[in-house]
Structures are given as structure tokens and as C-alpha cells.
Amino acid sequence: MSFAPTHGRSNKTVFVDAGHGGLDPGVVGTSASGRTVQEKDATLAVATRLMAALRNDGYVVVMARTQDTTVIKLAATDSNYGAITSSGVHRDLAARAACANAAGADVLVSIHFDGFSDPTVGGTETFYDAARPFAAANRKLATSLQAALVARLGVPDRGVWTDDQLAAPTLTISGKTYGHLIELGPPSAGWVDNPSQMPGALVEPLFVTNHSEAQVASDPAGQDKIAQALESGLQKFFSN
Numbered sequence: 208m209s210f211a212p213t214h215g216r217s218n219k220t221v222f223v224d225a226g227h228g229g230l231d232p233g234v235v236g237t238s239a240s241g242r243t244v245q246e247k248d249a250t251l252a253v254a255t256r257l258m259a260a261l262r263n264d265g266y267v268v269v270m271a272r273t274q275d276t277t278v279i280k281l282a283a284t285d286s287n288y289g290a291i292t293s294s295g296v297h298r299d300l301a302a303r304a305a306c307a308n309a310a311g312a313d314v315l316v317s318i319h320f321d322g323f324s325d326p327t328v329g330g331t332e333t334f335y336d337a338a339r340p341f342a343a344a345n346r347k348l349a350t351s352l353q354a355a356l357v358a359r360l361g362v363p364d365r366g367v368w369t370d371d372q373l374a375a376p377t378l379t380i381s382g383k384t385y386g387h388l389i390e391l392g393p394p395s396a397g398w399v400d401n402p403s404q405m406p407g408a409l410v411e412p413l414f415v416t417n418h419s420e421a422q423v424a425s426d427p428a429g430q431d432k433i434a435q436a437l438e439s440g441l442q443k444f445f446s447n
């Protein structure tokens with residue numbers, strides 16, 4: 208879904224991907240105040256705020272989703288007892304890259320939150336793909352977003368990583384053979400037939416499995432902070 212600028216015009220299009228959605232909740236945690244926090248809700252809230260900020264800066268913004276849904280329409284075979292299947296997730300991730308391509312986006316930002324079994328683990332990390340022809344721009348984008356997030360959120364800086372180092376099987380599924388994020392990675396026949404054609408990065412600003420970070424991720428003021436950081440990271444990326 209495409210949104211025109213509300214102020215000025217920069218001739219750039221930003222694809223904003225709110226991770227997960229619908230039957231795919233992503234990571235589920237609990238905030239310090241005891242509220243259940245689903246990754247899919249926090250990503251959509253941040254994406255929606257980022258969209259408004261970028262439109263106000265003159266960008267066209269294309270959203271992967273604007274509601275609590277998957278990007279694809281799930282077929283009967285894509286869910287099993289109310290849970291999305293891994294092939295459903297795969298199709299949904301591929302659809303996000305295809306949407307970014309169809310939009311002719313100049314840049315792709317995928318918003319996720321992290322999870323880990325140990326609730327004391329927290330911090331910010333950002334991923335990019337190093338195997339693309341535009342890998343240098345990917346790295347520049349990831350570095351810019353990571354720096355802005357760390358400056359704004361003040362949680363541990365876990366660094367910028369290439370997507371072959373990502374230890375989250377839900378994002379890559381057959382990641383062991385493909386070894387990249389579906390949204391950011393290179394073509395692979397039958398697995399990624401329509402790879403994203405623009406610089407991209409996947410941000411994980413906070414851990415929803417960390418109670419104090421889940422509090423920030425689920426709080427409107429915290430979501431504003433994350434969106435503002437992403438906005439400034441993107442501005443910096445485009446400005447040099």
C-alpha cells in the first residue's frame with residue numbers, strides 16, 4: 208500500500224516492512240508491567256509511526272502491511288491448527304520482497320524485535336546482506352540505522368551483522384541451506400525467485416523477551432522513539 212508525501216517531495220520511495228502479522232505473531236514476551244507483548248504489534252506500531260514521519264519529510268512510503276495481517280492471503284495449506292506453517296512464512300516473506308520491487312522502492316527497511324530464552328539479554332542489532340551487488344549500500348544503511356537506534360534507545364549495542372550470521376531460524380526457515388534473509392538475500396531458484404532489488408536492512412531495536420525492553424517496545428512513547436531513530440538513520444543514509 209503506497210502513501211504519498213504529506214509535505215514536500217524528495218523523489219525517494221521507502222518500503223517499510225512491519226515484520227510478522229496475522230497468524231504469525233513473531234516473538235511473544237511480557238513487559239515489566241506484566242502486559243503480553245507480541246512482536247507483530249510492536250513492529251506495526253513502529254512502522255506506522257515511521258510512515259507518518261517519512262511522509263512528512265517528503266518520501267513516498269510503501270507499507271508491507273497496515274493491519275494485523277500477513278502480506279499474502281493465506282491458503283488453507285498455509286496454516287495448521289491456527290498456526291502459520293513454515294511454507295506460509297516463506298511465501299509471506301517472499302511477497303514482501305516482491306512488493307518492494309513492484310513499488311520501485313529506493314530502500315527497504317524491515318522492522319523486527321528480538322527474542323532470546325534468557326530474559327536478561329537485551330540490546331539493539333541490525334542485519335544486512337553482504338552477497339548482493341549493492342552490498343556496500345546495504346552496509347551503509349544498516350550502520351546508519353543501528354547508530355541512530357543505539358543513540359536514541361541507550362540499550363546495549365549488539366552491532367551490525369551480515370544476514371548469514373543470523374541465528375533466528377524463523378526468519379530464514381531453510382536458512383541452513385540458503386543462508387540469507389529471504390527479504391534481503393540473493394536469488395536462489397525455487398526459494399527466492401524475486402529477490403529485493405534495492406538496498407535493505409533488518410532492524411531489531413529491542414528484545415521483547417527482556418521485560419524492560421518489552422515495556423519500551425509496547426509503549427507509544429517508546430515506539431515514537433524507535434520510529435524517530437529510524438527516520439534519522441534513513442535521512443542520514445540518503446544525505447551522503
Ligand SMILES: [Zn+2]
Nearest residue numbers: 226233319320
Ligand atoms: Zn521477527
